[in-house]
Amino acid sequence: MLELQLLLGGLQNGALYALTAAGFALIFGATKVFHVAHGATFTLAGYVFIGAWNAGWHPVLGVLAAMAAAVAFGIAMERFVYRPIGRHEGGFFTVFVAAFGVSIVVQNLIAMVAGRGFANVDSPLSMASEVLPELFLAPVFWISIVAAVAMFLALTLFLSRHPAGVALRALAQNADLLRAYGLSSSKLSILAFALGSVLAAPAAILTAMTSGINEAVGNHVMLISMAATIVGGVGSLRGAALAGLLLGVAEAVVLTVLDTQWAEGASFMVLFAFILFRPSGMFGAAVAR
Amino acid sequence: MNSTRRLLLGSALAAPFAAPALAQNDPYVIGTLFPMSGPNAEYGTVFTQGAQLAIQHIEADRMLRRPIRLQAEDTQALPQQGVIGMQKLVNVDRAVFTLVGFTAVSKAVAPIGDRAQSVMVNGGAVGPDLAGLSPYFWNVIPLAHLETRALLPYLSQERRVRRVALVYVDDPLGDAILSELRQQLPRVNAELVGSFSIPRTAQQFGPIAARVRQARPDAVYIASFGAQQAQIIKGLRDNGVSTLLCSYSAMGLDSVRTLAEAEGLVFTSQKMDFEGGDALTRRFATDFNARFSKTPTIYNANYYNAVRLFGLLAQGIEQAGGTVNGESLRAALLARRRFDLVGGPGEFDDQGNMMAAIEVLEYRGGRTQRLVG
């Protein structure tokens, strides 16, 4: 039963990883920006929801507020940080350092405004009950799965049906060609940041509900998102999402054979193995060498 | 010192110059080396508030001839930052007395203070290897092995606990608690049925809860600190671990007390009665409430005590006509040994470790209740 319990727990976490990773991959695929501040988006959305919850807002309003904050932050990063650097044809690491700087600012502003240390949403939804002997599941398990599936369905529909979504996919394939057709790539990259960021919001809210967050949580989120993007194959949304799920499950299931202190290293071992043996990732088209 | 600072602000790295000798009315500098940013910053704030209140009281009582200035250096609970901060406190600010917390930082800065003969006082970390780091390194908090020894008889006799599981961060503190539980549990007719080491950065405890459940413990001991503690408690409770949770003094944080899942958490702490205690303790509790509008925690009291200790020692030295420095402070401490502090009299051993009574506490309805002691 331990195996099943760990598997299901891993799925719950993995669904949330999948959401943030897909956001990161969407942004990276469409704009080629390595959005290190994605973790800051996550933290911000989580704290906005906690603030709204504690102020007694209706949860739906809280979710909307968190999503709005995530989108606003994502767009602001694109407009005021990445685009000016992009004009200089700034290097990969330049973007990395700039985004890292912004993440530090966000983390400490949150600490000053919302207080330091642990913060969570106090809700009975995260309380697990014994559904089968020795198998504990919380309502939030189903919410996580449903939220992840719903977000992905919506995203897939948008990317395949809506003209802007189709253009976004085209941008990922060939930016020059798109410009030749007279489409504005700058509007599209704003769209990519908005969509990518909004995906982080539900994950942040559910994490605030289950494990709770602190102002420094963003780093971990960014690492997982990045690892999932690589494992899934750069440019593949589906791959990033599946890889996120896989990392979450790996982190949990590894505990059936290894001691608890190795759990975190496990996801990065998966990442390392993929880079060594299958650098193009699970679904990637671009082979490194 | 003000002119010094302006000079430094003017040109970021001024040419080396000799620091001026302490003039008659220059303040005594008390340094703090706490995490003021990063995941452990909640402690930094709590630690600092206790020190601030003590300075307020010392100045209100006109205990010393000179004012006291608090100089804060942010360590982020990292040794490297701690060393930079300590070098600055000792060499630039000429701090005679530095407040530290956190085991790794304390161990890293101890040699610097030792060489400079500057007193360092820990009121937060409880790793047993903090005893005897240097003649100038004192502890105003009873160290962890004293805490577990007070807890285990209670668990065994009152709660009939026979099987204990340990969730711990693999650092000197966690190690000490692990070996302490291994040795002491058999003496109270109990056993350690599982120990689960976790990285300090771990956030998800669902999988660990599953492993803990499998060990079928009567009680789970948690040895971590900072934001992670609350996450562990919530992670265990949410994932079906319904047994008794217990821990040590690091749980004395508001973020834990107000956590719904922390209901019924049993933990040890040094004895402190804020309502019914002596006049000193009551004054501390009242004024703390007035200044920061919340009830004080054990850490507020410890760092209050650390600064009060400085006040008492320096007062004695001033009256005897001596100079307040590391050497005279240490001599004064060893000569007197016993001090009236918040929570009752505190007594120091040869190494400068304070002995104090330990009590067993429980969180009930968001309030702290005393079980034993």
Added chain:
Amino acid sequence: MIAYLSNLATLAAIFGLLAATLNFMVGQAGIFSVAHAVFMGLGAYAGAQVALLVVPNPLLACLAAAVVAGGLSLCLALPALRVRGEYFVAASLGLQMMAVTLFTEAKPLTGGMGGLVGIPRPSLFGVVIPVLPMALIALVLFLVLMSAMQRGSFGRTLGAIRDAESAAEALGKNVAVAKALAVAFSAAGAGVAGALFALHLSFVNVESFTLEQSVLVMAMLIVGGTGTLLGPLLGAVLLLSLPAALSFLPFIPPTEIGSVQQIIYGGAMALLMIFRPAGLLGDQKRGRSEA
């Protein structure tokens, strides 16, 4: 004050060495790594163990550190070198995260979280010598070596790899060997920096070799400007002295001091990148800071 400044100067020299060796990897060979702290850590542990168990001879400690860090970098980096660009960044990231777990668990070698305490002060022929002159000598030595290698045929090979890897390969340059050598040399330098760091602090634990440290070293390099000789040094001095200088600001309340410092620090990093993306000393018109 002098002791304080010399402490800062020692750290600046050590981190200057780290940033300069990373520069060699990134700026010269086009290999991106966010695992520099791993090699620093390997060197620090090796150097500290030499000082603790054998003799506190700084030369021996540095040598051991260079061998351990350089050697292990080959085992670890060779497979990962099969990929390029963002993939190597991710590979190095995975390496960094695993290394932290290993450093924490390999207690007999590293002391785990508790670290190695009481590392003796370095001494040569019975005379205790401060770390600052040694760090400066090591820094200069590596800078000279690196600029010599850059000008030699090895440097031209590396330059060719950086600018067009496939073309370099087509011209018969052995890309893998050249890259591996660059990584090993750079890691050896980081190892020496680590050993000096351990001797300077007389205490090391895993918290000094985390991802944050790697990112800090990288930020020093980027802020100063990649591909330049003095850029990494300027970056190291700047990023080390900025928080130190900020701690002299008198008006910040003690409970907010950490956050305010961090906000200024992070904000300065972001603004600098927005307005000078090639770094302070980088060639702005060339507009590329490598990548």
